[in-house]
Amino acid sequence: MTFPTFTSTQIDPRARGKELGTHRSKAIRANLSGYSDLFTVAGATATQVRAWGEAALERTAEWAPHLAEEIAGIAGGAGLEPWQVAVVNARTEILAAIDATGEGECSTSVVLPGAGEAPRTVQTWDWHDHLRDAPMLWELEPRPGHVVRTFTEAGALAKIGVNTGGLGIHFNILRHDSDTADLGVPVHLIARRILDEATTVAEAADIARSATVSASTVITAVTSSDAASIEISPAGVAVIPPEPDGVLQHCNHFLDPALAKDERHSTDRPSTYVRFQHLRANIEGLSSDDHTKRALAMLSHGPDDAPVCAHPDQTMPINQRWETVATIALDLVGARLRVHQGGPCQVTEATWQTF
Incomplete structure (x- = not known):
């Protein structure tokens, strides 16, 4: 599929x-x-x-x-x-x-292996199962010669993606006490402007800082030699660099110490911490140059293990049902997306869609 x-x-x-x-x-x-x-x-x-x-x-x-x-x-x-x-x-x-709450959402891993080698990236994208038919892959040219390819939802201007300027982004939701009902710039449009305009991580961060927002998210920007998780909230923007070993991983809680003081997911979605621990424990597989092996390294099911690969509980109302709708890797060299429809537990070499 x-x-x-x-x-x-x-x-x-x-x-x-x-x-x-x-x-x-x-x-x-x-x-x-x-x-x-x-x-x-x-x-x-x-x-x-x-x-x-x-x-x-x-x-x-x-x-x-x-x-x-x-x-x-x-x-x-x-x-x-x-x-x-x-x-x-x-x-x-x-x-x-x-102020909607619920257990679920996305996990992202980026590994920068060193000079001359392409970044190894992968993420799960979890969302409500009644919206599983919303995603699409969209190629556009915001200006002549600059191509953007994005995994998004029908009608939304962008989400996860790459551009031919050598930059790609992953996308995870966050929640913060400063989130407000006074609507600001949609974070999905920040992602789109980054894909349209940025070719460096610093440029991506500057675009994020230029927007007044009312909700929180993290956009992990990656180039062939650099990466950062750009944590965005009404309280401010923080840029999280990779660890010295080139590993940069993110789930649904803030990593910046100042922003983390007013973190919402610590109570709303505590599984984010368990999922993060799972990513940290599987760095070897997530460092593979094979996107199938990286996806399989994400594989983990709740309730006994970290719920990285989510399956909906049909007894719950739609706002409390979560499904891993897609597993996505970025190919920055080819400016392409590798997309699998479903969670890591269904990934094989043959199930990837290259776009």
Whole structure:
């Protein structure tokens, strides 16, 4: 099984958005419907969701007008209002505004093996199982000669990805006491601007610092010779470098000592610490130059072991069901993604999708 793909032909942001919205209309509308259900179960009203979507669109227009134009184009192509597509892009911010909690989410590992060798990266992407059909792979050219390839959700401008400038990013959600219902720039749009504009880790961090946010996340930026986990929260941005051995790993809790003082996942999602310990214990496998071996090194199931590979409990409501929807490795040399649909327990040499 593979994720759907789409390659944009348009350079102009609004035209590019309209092209995507037209071709992926059904999936975008289904993704919006799935999030509407999630927000309702988590306690939000339709009036609140619209207000948050409108606020997210306004913040985006102030920070990156061209991305607001692209969102408007997607909406036009999909037969939606721009605020509705903004809701999909701001789902992290809306869930933080609702103060939604639950056990689950992503684990990321990066190893820089040394000069002349490509970074070894892999992550699991966990999300609510009723949204398992939302992901897609999207190739676009934000400016002539600069290609971005991203694993994202239908209607969202980016998530995990690579660019032909030699930079890639992984993506994990965080929660912090400073998270607020006063909607800021969506973190998914920070990821998109990094992919569009950055070719170094320092440039990626500068882009993150330029945004006023209302929700927390960590974007791990990687180049052939450098890496850093850029922890983003309303309380500030921290840059976490690799350990001296070149290992950089992240789950769903802050590693920066100052930001960690107001960490939310220590109580909301304590398994993040167990998953992090699992990554630390499996550095040898995660250092392999074979992406299948790296994925298998992530393999661990709860409740007896770290729940890196998640499977939903169908007795729970949709906002409390978590599934490892994808396992993803970055190929920075080829500016490609290696994507497996599902968790590490299903990975084989033949199940990878190269994009």
